[in-house]
Amino acid sequence: MNYKEAIEYIHMTNKFGSVLGLDNILNLLDRLGNPQKDLKVIHIAGTNGKGSISTMLNGVLTQAGYNVGLYTSPFLEKFNERIKTNNMDIPDEDIAYYLTEVKEKINEMISEGLNHPTEFEIITAMALYYFKEKNVDIVILEVGLGGRLDATNVIDDPILEIIASISFDHTEYLGNTLKQIAYEKGGIIKENSKVILYPSHKEALDELIRISKEKNTSYIIGNKRDIELIKTDIDGSELYYKKENEFGLEKFRLSLLGENQIYNVLTVIKALETLKKDGYKINKCNIEKALTNIHFNGRFEIFNKKPYIILDGGHNKEGIESFVKNIKLYFKDKKITLFFGMLADKDIDSALKKLIPLSKKIYTLTPNNNRAYTSKDMYEKIKKVDNHIEATYLDESDEIAGIIDKNSDEIYAFVGSLYLIGEVRTKLKNLIN
Template sequence: MPGIGLGRSLIATKLGKMFCNKYEEAVHKLNSLQSNKATIAQIRKHIKTGQRCTNMKDMENYLVRTGVPLSKLDELSVIHVAGTKGKGSTSAMCESILRAYGYRTGFYSSPHLVAVRERIRLAGIPLSEATFADYFHKVYDALYKTQEYEGDMPKYFAFLTVMAFNVFLEQKVDVAVVEVGIGGLVDYTNILRKVPVIGITALGLDHTAILGTTLPEIAAAKAGVMKTGCLAYTVQQETEAMKVLQQKACNVNCPLTIVPKYSTYAFQNGLRLSIQLEAYKMNASLAIQLAHAWMRIKCNNNVKNPDLLVKTLSKETVIGLRDCKWPGRYHIVETEWGSIYLDGAHTKESMEICAQWFENNCR
């Protein structure tokens, strides 16, 4: 029956166009929510004065308006990752390890490389345009209809954070790996109250206009993700930064552990996974400990033991690290006319590592 086949084809084409239009509309509306100068100035003020600021109250309000009170958000099991350098790649490796063990994962990161839907992933895959559009309009409409005054809407990053939490809760993920946007203390992701495991990657000077101009100030902002009773892991830091992290951990009764060097790990059954860049080795070690700390808590009825560290890498861990894809970081694209080297370095230290990576690959 060729007529039926043609009819189905036309319906599929129309549906495809509808989804495309819904997605384009979603992106257009999202872009209209960009933070303005006044919003950024307010964030700077509150971080410098050490206040929790209105971000958390605003975030709670946005979540409630979309049907997610904090009591419901508490049901989401999260690994929260802050830091200056490598928090994206660390989060990606952590998520990949958990997926290799068979857990259903959610992953929220920023910024995106090509399309905004990359920021919210399920089982390692960015939301499709259709799924992104569906969730976007559901959340946007709920917020728009409950405005108390004109413009009572979350800004770009806050909106995506609300949307991500809605996605992860509705999809019933086993664990969500959530990367902090900027800082930690007043970052919108810090609305999370019950976080079993947090990680802090290498610290350096970034977003100094917002977070402060010294390493201790930066460390204090990042340490804001530490919460009473959670397990915190970090890499070796500069002395002045480490002192701030340790003091914060002590103040909130949050055990802080420095992860071992990647070179110290043993491998099961003769497996091997060579990682060339020192920065990636450090990120990989942090990802390993974060993933396994969460799994221990999951398998032991929420019993937390900060003294346990993974020393031998299982097959699943190696597969998770090996199969992790994080485009835009130490990324080589081969073309018919040459090689393109891509990296999103944004600090002095990251640029130095990027230059070394480029030099090593061009020898």
């Protein structure tokens, strides 16, 4: 098959839904020669921040000279973003080639009366197979949903596990308490392994510590007192790592914006310290260069400065709270023009109560997903929350071209579902350029 056929095939398999469990993915991987068994994997779970942590780790390890495979989800603008080696997206022709190999094994499964793998299982299997064939030194593997029953949880002996910040999201699958959610996320922790824990809520941390002890796993929790924000502006932050360390790292600059990134980078530093102790060759220069130049599209991304255009994929309670804090931090008392869209299964009411006070006008958009809350329904919900706020619903994302004034001093912020952020990012590139 060619690239177009491969992408169509992947998206066609969306009809098989999301199935939590490992039988299917293990069967498929076995037919591919169990590529996961030959990979050195850093496995990362969490509610928020796992993408930022993955991106920073990838940057540092690549800077240190390692051939790094990176697997994340979802993509913003093009499917290929989900699978990278050395910061380069998987080429179109490789997707076509490796998916053809995977599809042959799927057809074998179907002929034997087995269940068809889901979209996420297929992509995960293809990524692991691809990384094995490309002889990567390290794989950074980001969990899709939860952890315990996620398709990525097929790694028997990871070199390191990381649990990022834990908060409420996907509660219909993961549970209604932080303890229940932490139990699912902590399902990636293996016997006699090493895990780095983000300094999260006590209820979540207590559960992760319990799991670690039960698995005889060494755990390290980032101490918030070990890192200090010296100053921050719209171009990045200067931070001070106060704890004595093998790198000699003290003051450094981080290009990722937001208070939430302070403890994400602390978690990354703890991971790098552990890797260095295990023999990985990483130095202070690698860390400083990577963190100074790191970019993570769609996460409080300053897409443009004149006018300001901000893209933020905050789509749950903690994500929205971080966005609000960051707007107040970088833009003080200025009001924003908000473009907003979320999926229907998110806590929209809570998000609006936080976003409306920041906004002088709101445009609603429908994310490109079958679970989306429509722009018209969102407009009506906004009016119920605050009938005085100026609001308009848009039928198409193309309409933003007639709204953004390129010569103004406005702050335009696109917030919500990553399915929305990816679509508008492509439109904005054409508009601004």
